[in-house]
Amino acid sequence: MKNTALTPIHVKAGAKMVPFAGYNMPVQYTGVNVEHDTVRKGVGVFDVSHMGEFILKGENALDLIQRVTSNDAAKLYDGKVQYSCLPNEDGGIVDDLLVYRIDEKTYMLVVNASNIEKDWNWISKFNTKGVEMKDISDRTSLLAVQGPKAADALQSLTDIDLASMEYYTFTKGKFAGVDNVVVSATGYTGAGGFELYFDNEHAEHIWNEVFRAGEPFGIKPIGLAARDTLRLEMGFCLYGNDIDDTTSPLEAGLGWVTKFNKEFTNSEALQQQKQAGVTRKLVGFEMIDRGIPRHDYAIVDAEGNEIGKVTSGTQSPSLQKAIGLGYIKSEFAKEGTEIYISIRDNKVKAKVVKPPFYK
Amino acid sequence: MNFPAELKYTSDHEWIRIEGNEAYIGITEFAQGELGDIVYIDINTVGQEVSKEAVFGTVEAVKTVSDLFMPVDGTVLEVNSKLDSEPELVNSDPYGEGWMVKISIKNPADADNLLDADAYKGVIGH
Numbered sequence: 001m002k003n004t005a006l007t008p009i010h011v012k013a014g015a016k017m018v019p020f021a022g023y024n025m026p027v028q029y030t031g032v033n034v035e036h037d038t039v040r041k042g043v044g045v046f047d048v049s050h051m052g053e054f055i056l057k058g059e060n061a062l063d064l065i066q067r068v069t070s071n072d073a074a075k076l077y078d079g080k081v082q083y084s085c086l087p088n089e090d091g092g093i094v095d096d097l098l099v100y101r102i103d104e105k106t107y108m109l110v111v112n113a114s115n116i117e118k119d120w121n122w123i124s125k126f127n128t129k130g131v132e133m134k135d136i137s138d139r140t141s142l143l144a145v146q147g148p149k150a151a152d153a154l155q156s157l158t159d160i161d162l163a164s165m166e167y168y169t170f171t172k173g174k175f176a177g178v179d180n181v182v183v184s185a186t187g188y189t190g191a192g193g194f195e196l197y198f199d200n201e202h203a204e205h206i207w208n209e210v211f212r213a214g215e216p217f218g219i220k221p222i223g224l225a226a227r228d229t230l231r232l233e234m235g236f237c238l239y240g241n242d243i244d245d246t247t248s249p250l251e252a253g254l255g256w257v258t259k260f261n262k263e264f265t266n267s268e269a270l271q272q273q274k275q276a277g278v279t280r281k282l283v284g285f286e287m288i289d290r291g292i293p294r295h296d297y298a299i300v301d302a303e304g305n306e307i308g309k310v311t312s313g314t315q316s317p318s319l320q321k322a323i324g325l326g327y328i329k330s331e332f333a334k335e336g337t338e339i340y341i342s343i344r345d346n347k348v349k350a351k352v353v354k355p356p357f358y359k
Numbered sequence: 360m361n362f363p364a365e366l367k368y369t370s371d372h373e374w375i376r377i378e379g380n381e382a383y384i385g386i387t388e389f390a391q392g393e394l395g396d397i398v399y400i401d402i403n404t405v406g407q408e409v410s411k412e413a414v415f416g417t418v419e420a421v422k423t424v425s426d427l428f429m430p431v432d433g434t435v436l437e438v439n440s441k442l443d444s445e446p447e448l449v450n451s452d453p454y455g456e457g458w459m460v461k462i463s464i465k466n467p468a469d470a471d472n473l474l475d476a477d478a479y480k481g482v483i484g485h
Binding site for chain 2: 032
């Protein structure tokens with residue numbers, strides 16, 4: 001199992017460590033509800049160094065990105081980030097990712113830890129025009145500093161005007177005395193904040209500086225458990241749960257990052273699917289009767305017929321109710337439709353709602 | 360971590376406090392820590408006879424769900440109704456206010472086969 005550059009710090013801080021995507025990761029420091037709340041109302045720091053980063057460089061870098069991703073990367077400008085998908089040839093998704101345009105010929109792709117090798121091989125397969133590809137995952141650390149107080153907590157560490165950064169933009173600059181830190185106004189929590197990319201050698205220094213600067217703002221380390229409840233309250237997809245090799249981006253509600261003004265992997269079939277309409281959809285739902293939905297529970301109709309499957313579920317710490325995402329036959333996908341989740345052989349009433357759950 | 364000497368334990372992390380022919384059952388401090396923030400106790404076996412090691416209910420934490428197993432043969436008499444609105448009592452007071460069910464024991468001698476505090480500590484490596 002791999003460690004991040006910060007694993008010893010997490011262990012020392014008393015974090016509960018679990019294997020995740022081949023990494024030894026902190027799942028919780030004090031408690032998921034408290035950590036969740038810290039990010040929603042204050043500021044918290046996640047070590048997400050397990051994520052993968054690829055640099056694509058060269059005359060044809062954009063062409064390659066356009067070919068393998070579903071969103072329109074031609075829309076990017078220097079310092080802009082875009083959420084996108086890598087569709088496969090069978091209607092599913094290889095991975096979801098962020099595309100950073102560093103300059104006209106240089107891009108950074110940020111991919112899920114569990115898919116680093118799969119994505120690398122997949123993109124390489126289409127790299128016929130000599131784009132220089134570099135996998136910098138193992139030497140790159142990534143901290144997500146998230147929450148409404150993130151800009152204030154970090155501002156003393158950099159000359160970059162954090163509060164004025166627009167969502168999904170980034171800048172490379174000096175941060176905590178370290179050059180070439182990528183400061184990105186992105187995140188997976190819906191709470192606002194920044195993601196910081198830098199070389200492993202600076203990890204301990206930057207971690208310590210972030211906590212020193214953030215101390216007056218009540219900054220706390222946050223584990224992966226709260227990362228999951230935070231993203232689920234926003235209805236953000238998690239690869240491996242809500243999207244995978246068998247789910248289409250259109251079924252997953254990712255039509256907004258599936259642009260048919262260009263050709264990409266499987267674009268023709270996806271366009272046909274769009275015209276014909278999908279037979280199942282990823283929807284949000286909240287429980288009406290008591291029970292907590294979990295990954296793989298069946299979704300059934302009033303007669304008990306299976307109409308779908310839960311892909312993610314939890315008790316929402318912010319809303320104090322049980323919420324979930326799941327694929328459901330399109331005829332049941334309308335907001336307000338009453339559905340039932342099969343929990344330990346009981347039919348428990350729920351209703352379809354439109355994410356984000358937390359507004 | 361606290362494992363009161365007057366209780367008996369199972370390797371599935373339940374504790375049982377025997378009072379004559381009746382007993383209270385809950386989960387150990389170790390178990391609540393492993394589960395994390397508990398949000399729902401789902402027990403539908405009141406009035407039923409449940410055999411030793413069979414499931415009498417389920418405990419739901421934010422991130423995970425776990426079955427609850429009977430330490431001995433018995434009939435579930437009562438569920439701790441306080442847990443309905445305050446499931447977090449299982450985290451904060453697992454041996455006190457966080458008790459889960461009261462049962463009547465079928466064969467009081469069954470209790471002799473349960474773990475004492477020291478044996479349970481051995482099970483969890485403490």
